[in-house]
Amino acid sequence: MALRSRRKKTPLSVRRITWIGVFVSQALMLHGIERLLPVPQLAPGVKLGLANIITLVALSILPWGDAWLILLLRSFLGALLGGGASSVLFSLAGGILSFLIMSALLKYRHIFSTPAISVAGAFCHNLGQILMAGLVVETFNIFVYFPILVVSALVTGFFIGVISDLTVNALKRSRLTPVADDHH
Amino acid sequence: MNKYHRNWQNRYFKPGDLIIYTVLIAIFALGTAITVSGNKTAASVAVVTSDGQEVHRVDLKKVKAPYEFTVELGGGHYNTIRVENGRIRVIEASCPDQIDVKQGWISLPYQSIICLPNRLLINILPAQDEVEEIDGIAF
Numbered sequence: 001m002a003l004r005s006r007r008k009k010t011p012l013s014v015r016r017i018t019w020i021g022v023f024v025s026q027a028l029m030l031h032g033i034e035r036l037l038p039v040p041q042l043a044p045g046v047k048l049g050l051a052n053i054i055t056l057v058a059l060s061i062l063p064w065g066d067a068w069l070i071l072l073l074r075s076f077l078g079a080l081l082g083g084g085a086s087s088v089l090f091s092l093a094g095g096i097l098s099f100l101i102m103s104a105l106l107k108y109r110h111i112f113s114t115p116a117i118s119v120a121g122a123f124c125h126n127l128g129q130i131l132m133a134g135l136v137v138e139t140f141n142i143f144v145y146f147p148i149l150v151v152s153a154l155v156t157g158f159f160i161g162v163i164s165d166l167t168v169n170a171l172k173r174s175r176l177t178p179v180a181d182d183h184h
Numbered sequence: 185m186n187k188y189h190r191n192w193q194n195r196y197f198k199p200g201d202l203i204i205y206t207v208l209i210a211i212f213a214l215g216t217a218i219t220v221s222g223n224k225t226a227a228s229v230a231v232v233t234s235d236g237q238e239v240h241r242v243d244l245k246k247v248k249a250p251y252e253f254t255v256e257l258g259g260g261h262y263n264t265i266r267v268e269n270g271r272i273r274v275i276e277a278s279c280p281d282q283i284d285v286k287q288g289w290i291s292l293p294y295q296s297i298i299c300l301p302n303r304l305l306i307n308i309l310p311a312q313d314e315v316e317e318i319d320g321i322a323f
Contacts, residue, residue: 082280084280084281084301086281086300086301087281105204108200110198111198111199111200112198112200112201112204113194113195113196113197113198113200113201114195114196115196115197115201116197116198116200116201116204116205117204119204119205119208120204120208123208123211133296133298136298136300143214143215143218143219143294144215144218144219144292144293144294144295145215146211146212146214146215146216146218147212147215147216147219149211149215150208150209150211150212150215151212153208154205154208158196161196162196165195165196
């Protein structure tokens with residue numbers, strides 16, 4: 001409710017549209033950089049998740065709907081830039097699940113730290129992709145991947161969370177954020 | 185150090201985090217338990233499926249000499265698979281993302297390599313599941 005009322009009060013200003021554009025392009029760039037890094041593919045869906053920084057930062061400083069829009073735009077544009085139709089399915093499955101869990105946890109950010117929220121998001125992102133693989137290929141045992149998913153989520157999620165936290169602080173100090181700083 | 189770095193313990197760890205980490209460790213334990221129980225079987229059978237059709241089946245523990253074969257889908261799409269004693273992997277593929285190649289070797293029961301663009305699936309089944317036939321694969 002609080003989110004919705006705040007969103008109504010915030011007009012779709014040029015500044016907000018600009019932020020959406022900046023975040024989408026940054027997410028695509030991070031996605032591109034990540035593809036260049038020689039990270040071993042341990043299991044389907046396991047990756048560094050640099051673009052998750054954008055989701056976390058956007059959720060922290062923009063209205064919920066804007067962060068949602070950024071997620072959808074980057075999933076579809078990311079597929080156009082490389083990957084193809086199957087990557088949209090995987091990207092969306094992971095992205096939506098991690099978005100939902102992170103936005104839910106961010107409402108209780110007085111008890112959850114940003115890195116922990118990011119770890120939960122990273123695990124859900126990988127879990128979403130594994131579940132999608134399980135849906136596409138019926139005979140697919142997802143349990144065998146749980147240990148590796150947990151370890152990779154802990155390592156990458158914490159790292160991503162710290163970066164996001166520093167980014168949010170820097171942005172807030174810059175006073176460029178479109179929504180007034182209220183809930184911290 | 186400015187004020188944003190001083191209280192890093194509070195910034196990067198709050199009480200609720202324990203809930204998240206505990207849940208993740210429980211998931212880790214669950215996955216490990218299931219994997220280890222599946223690994224006790226003597227044989228592990230690799231089944232290669234292309235576009236819903238089983239094209240190759242081999243007991244990985246009984247492979248003496250390594251060999252390679254190529255699964256063609258038509259339209260220039262292919263996956264080249266290498267089989268060694270106890271393990272199997274895709275070494276070359278026509279798909280754009282190369283996820284199947286990057287995944288490397290798989291050797292444990294229940295592990296899978298999936299190549300969505302070429303509709304290729306490699307499953308490892310434990311011995312007792314060998315009788316269990318795959319009905320089909322929906323895409």
